[in-house]
Amino acid sequence: MFPMKPRIFDELRAIVGGRCDASEAVRLQHAQDESSYGVIGMPDVVVFPESIEEIEQVVRLAYERDMPIIPFGAGSSVEGHVLPVRGGVTVSLTRMNQILDICAEDMTVTVQAGVTRKQLNAALRDSGLFFPVDPGADATIGGMCATSASGTTTVRYGTMKENVLAMVVVLADGQAMELGRGVRKSSAGYDLAKLFIGSEGTLGIIASVTLRVHPLPNEVAAAVCTFQSLEDAVNVAIQVKQAGIAIARMELLNAETIGMVNRYRKADYVEAATLFVEFHGRKEELECQVAEFREIATDNRCLGFDWATRPEDRTKLWEARHHAYFAAIQSRPGARAISTDVCVPISKLLEVILESENDARQVGIPYFLVGHVGDGNFHFGYLIDPASHAERLAAERLNEAMVYRAIRLGGTCSGEHGIGLHKKEFLRRQVGDRGIDLMRAIKKAVDPKWLFNPMKVVDPQT
Amino acid sequence: MFPMKPRIFDELRAIVGGRCDASEAVRLQHAQDESSYGVIGMPDVVVFPESIEEIEQVVRLAYERDMPIIPFGAGSSVEGHVLPVRGGVTVSLTRMNQILDICAEDMTVTVQAGVTRKQLNAALRDSGLFFPVDPGADATIGGMCATSASGTTTVRYGTMKENVLAMVVVLADGQAMELGRGVRKSSAGYDLAKLFIGSEGTLGIIASVTLRVHPLPNEVAAAVCTFQSLEDAVNVAIQVKQAGIAIARMELLNAETIGMVNRYRKADYVEAATLFVEFHGRKEELECQVAEFREIATDNRCLGFDWATRPEDRTKLWEARHHAYFAAIQSRPGARAISTDVCVPISKLLEVILESENDARQVGIPYFLVGHVGDGNFHFGYLIDPASHAERLAAERLNEAMVYRAIRLGGTCSGEHGIGLHKKEFLRRQVGDRGIDLMRAIKKAVDPKWLFNPMKVVDPQT
Numbered sequence: 017m018f019p020m021k022p023r024i025f026d027e028l029r030a031i032v033g034g035r036c037d038a039s040e041a042v043r044l045q046h047a048q049d050e051s052s053y054g055v056i057g058m059p060d061v062v063v064f065p066e067s068i069e070e071i072e073q074v075v076r077l078a079y080e081r082d083m084p085i086i087p088f089g090a091g092s093s094v095e096g097h098v099l100p101v102r103g104g105v106t107v108s109l110t111r112m113n114q115i116l117d118i119c120a121e122d123m124t125v126t127v128q129a130g131v132t133r134k135q136l137n138a139a140l141r142d143s144g145l146f147f148p149v150d151p152g153a154d155a156t157i158g159g160m161c162a163t164s165a166s167g168t169t170t171v172r173y174g175t176m177k178e179n180v181l182a183m184v185v186v187l188a189d190g191q192a193m194e195l196g197r198g199v200r201k202s203s204a205g206y207d208l209a210k211l212f213i214g215s216e217g218t219l220g221i222i223a224s225v226t227l228r229v230h231p232l233p234n235e236v237a238a239a240v241c242t243f244q245s246l247e248d249a250v251n252v253a254i255q256v257k258q259a260g261i262a263i264a265r266m267e268l269l270n271a272e273t274i275g276m277v278n279r280y281r282k283a284d285y286v287e288a289a290t291l292f293v294e295f296h297g298r299k300e301e302l303e304c305q306v307a308e309f310r311e312i313a314t315d316n317r318c319l320g321f322d323w324a325t326r327p328e329d330r331t332k333l334w335e336a337r338h339h340a341y342f343a344a345i346q347s348r349p350g351a352r353a354i355s356t357d358v359c360v361p362i363s364k365l366l367e368v369i370l371e372s373e374n375d376a377r378q379v380g381i382p383y384f385l386v387g388h389v390g391d392g393n394f395h396f397g398y399l400i401d402p403a404s405h406a407e408r409l410a411a412e413r414l415n416e417a418m419v420y421r422a423i424r425l426g427g428t429c430s431g432e433h434g435i436g437l438h439k440k441e442f443l444r445r446q447v448g449d450r451g452i453d454l455m456r457a458i459k460k461a462v463d464p465k466w467l468f469n470p471m472k473v474v475d476p477q478t
Numbered sequence: 479m480f481p482m483k484p485r486i487f488d489e490l491r492a493i494v495g496g497r498c499d500a501s502e503a504v505r506l507q508h509a510q511d512e513s514s515y516g517v518i519g520m521p522d523v524v525v526f527p528e529s530i531e532e533i534e535q536v537v538r539l540a541y542e543r544d545m546p547i548i549p550f551g552a553g554s555s556v557e558g559h560v561l562p563v564r565g566g567v568t569v570s571l572t573r574m575n576q577i578l579d580i581c582a583e584d585m586t587v588t589v590q591a592g593v594t595r596k597q598l599n600a601a602l603r604d605s606g607l608f609f610p611v612d613p614g615a616d617a618t619i620g621g622m623c624a625t626s627a628s629g630t631t632t633v634r635y636g637t638m639k640e641n642v643l644a645m646v647v648v649l650a651d652g653q654a655m656e657l658g659r660g661v662r663k664s665s666a667g668y669d670l671a672k673l674f675i676g677s678e679g680t681l682g683i684i685a686s687v688t689l690r691v692h693p694l695p696n697e698v699a700a701a702v703c704t705f706q707s708l709e710d711a712v713n714v715a716i717q718v719k720q721a722g723i724a725i726a727r728m729e730l731l732n733a734e735t736i737g738m739v740n741r742y743r744k745a746d747y748v749e750a751a752t753l754f755v756e757f758h759g760r761k762e763e764l765e766c767q768v769a770e771f772r773e774i775a776t777d778n779r780c781l782g783f784d785w786a787t788r789p790e791d792r793t794k795l796w797e798a799r800h801h802a803y804f805a806a807i808q809s810r811p812g813a814r815a816i817s818t819d820v821c822v823p824i825s826k827l828l829e830v831i832l833e834s835e836n837d838a839r840q841v842g843i844p845y846f847l848v849g850h851v852g853d854g855n856f857h858f859g860y861l862i863d864p865a866s867h868a869e870r871l872a873a874e875r876l877n878e879a880m881v882y883r884a885i886r887l888g889g890t891c892s893g894e895h896g897i898g899l900h901k902k903e904f905l906r907r908q909v910g911d912r913g914i915d916l917m918r919a920i921k922k923a924v925d926p927k928w929l930f931n932p933m934k935v936v937d938p939q940t
Contacts, residue, residue: 121716121825122854144720164665175663177672178640193912199821200853201637202890203626203676205897205905205935206917210639210672214665231722254583258606260693262724298770304762359661363583391662392584428664435667443667450655454924455668461919473667 022060031073035064046106049093052354059106066111068192068223076190078105084470087217089159094355095436101471109158115139126226129158145229148173158222163434164214171390172264182226188463198226217469219462233296238330242288242319249289250366253389255312261305265294268387277336280343285336292337344384353397354411358422359431362392372418379410393431435473484522493535497526508568511555514816521568528573530654530685538652540567546932549679551621556817557898563933571620577601588688591620607691610635620684625896626676633852634726644688650925660688679931681924695758700792704750704781711751712828715851717774723767727756730849739798742805754799806846815859816873820884821893824854834880841872855893897935
């Protein structure tokens, strides 16, 4: 095994002790994420720092030696964010998993970057508070900052951009710096914390994060509502937003995806366009919101309306939504999903979805559709045989067509998954060559040797 | 008059025709803002472009000639943002005042940068929508982006950061670029729109902005509530936030400021710490919120509680809040206010306010206090005799003590006024030399010749 170890190994070991690993198994484990790339490069070594000081020393050493530095959280990226395409030192934040402070009075928490959102919510349980951003995967808070994550509750509670107040990052000089402040708002110069949200590990390593948290809702009500057509369901979403109903979640599944859930769970959900909704508030507020939602749904020819308030009933009601991804994967034995997401002005949502469905049907690639429809954001997952080059190519073409359609209609190439390796050309299409140049100039200003997570978001000028 | 005209005058005239002015009067008018600096430099010339193309040409010319470029909106800055300390071309955006698009379905609007918030809300009146960010002054939307403005409704609707989706800016190369997208969320690379919010004209000229707008509330209820002490009032604010009451405004005035209003308006408000609150929603939601607010206020020894729902009654009820600034100025004949603002974690708010009040009383400088207390943000205005150097110095020392206190307790040197000329040293204290270096590196990357609004936010390395 010794010949495998890079020259830097002993120096890293002097910094992090035994938490430094150049074994094939650990390197391989950090050469993959949830994208469909598979292994396309290996880190030279993986370190597991437990303090900011250790991260600082690791960065200083790697920067001196011109080695790429790849921050790694839960590895739940679907766009190849953490793939070590140029080798280098992968810095796993998983042992930076301490909750540093919970301040109920200020409704803020400070956590190390490797804390996961479920871990955080478990720690908050007794405080009457919760952290709402829910991208599905049990991602780390650092990773969620890096990709500007959002999810099912964003329609009410916002994305990471609205919920991160401050962070400590380790920069190219191997020194930590606080960005932002743990206050509700600040007009103190350039908003560097916001710049790091969505920076995907390319500007530095996020070591800790101060977040807003929210009071647990007094009551929660959930409902599932089926419609004759996707159009009706999308119109409900638009009208709910226009009415100013403070809906907490509003998720769309199409009839085909419900069918996949039925076969996977041996269930008998009505196979129709379906909205899964959730309301948070006091009893009187909920009643008011639910009554108004009912009216809007009825006006849009809703077929049926199931409703639950007890936690166990709500979970059961939302089961189809929770199982959508696995049901889809299982619907085609051996399949792998190429997941993608776009976000468009909500007035353009139906057009983008219907045309993208039509494309997929014509090509004959099965897919699932899950939409954070109140935000104009939705996911397609193309279910391909990973061994078939032709299918992969066809799915990528479908993805491309959908992304370009979204951009053409004023939308963005990614609502929440980020750019990573996969969407760099889409980003260029969206922001233009000058937009890329501006991002490059900022990248270069912050990471002069271009060592933080190279090949992600933007590439250096060739 | 001809000798006054800079050499560039004729070339600018070729771009904007008659909308180019080098007269003493117009230059003087653009040499001042609402700060207490007075005139400390004059622009060489003022231009009033009416299109992005004109802005592009003006920037190209000024950049070629190494002339500073100062974007100018309503001139309502209180920290010296628009003062042309190095001369140059002041670019007034006031004629870029077209509302370009109102999309009710997407609840977005696109406006030229010179549109003011009142103009926007007048244009929105029939759409059932409104733009909530309210800094008091009738500032331009471009100016509000540049300083990351917020105000009385931020406690519910957020700051500019949460309400700006995209903008078109003219950069150093004299070309416009779209930053961000008109969608609810995006994870597409570095968030350049957010970087420009709070950039104070130092990175480029904001030419147009796409904003989120919100449904007009079905019902509005307002209340005024007096307390035995500031402590009780602040505790109410903390508890209201913790209870998750979606309060729309929550403003604090201290007893002395209420006294100033009484003398100015010959009114008889109870001279006590007072919370002005407002609730937005459906009737049932309001009732629920108001009942809960009442309970919290009562638990904190509230002295009295006035309540109104009709627009005219609400206006009357809130009169003391609206008149606070002018009442304060009038309370001391010939006085000028040095206005400042800080934002701290709400748990530290009382401490910062009480110590800052104590300082001011000891020094004997009269002041007023107005707080966006739900956000931990408040304003002090020191009422000085503008002719007295000693008073100005004493007020600046009080300001400094308050800002350093806020920073020490985890707060920010500015919650909403920005840095401008006045708070650069405070910003350095807050973010450190390395923080300033990072901002400098970004400034240099975007504005290589350092010509956009020089001497604001950060200075070049000397």
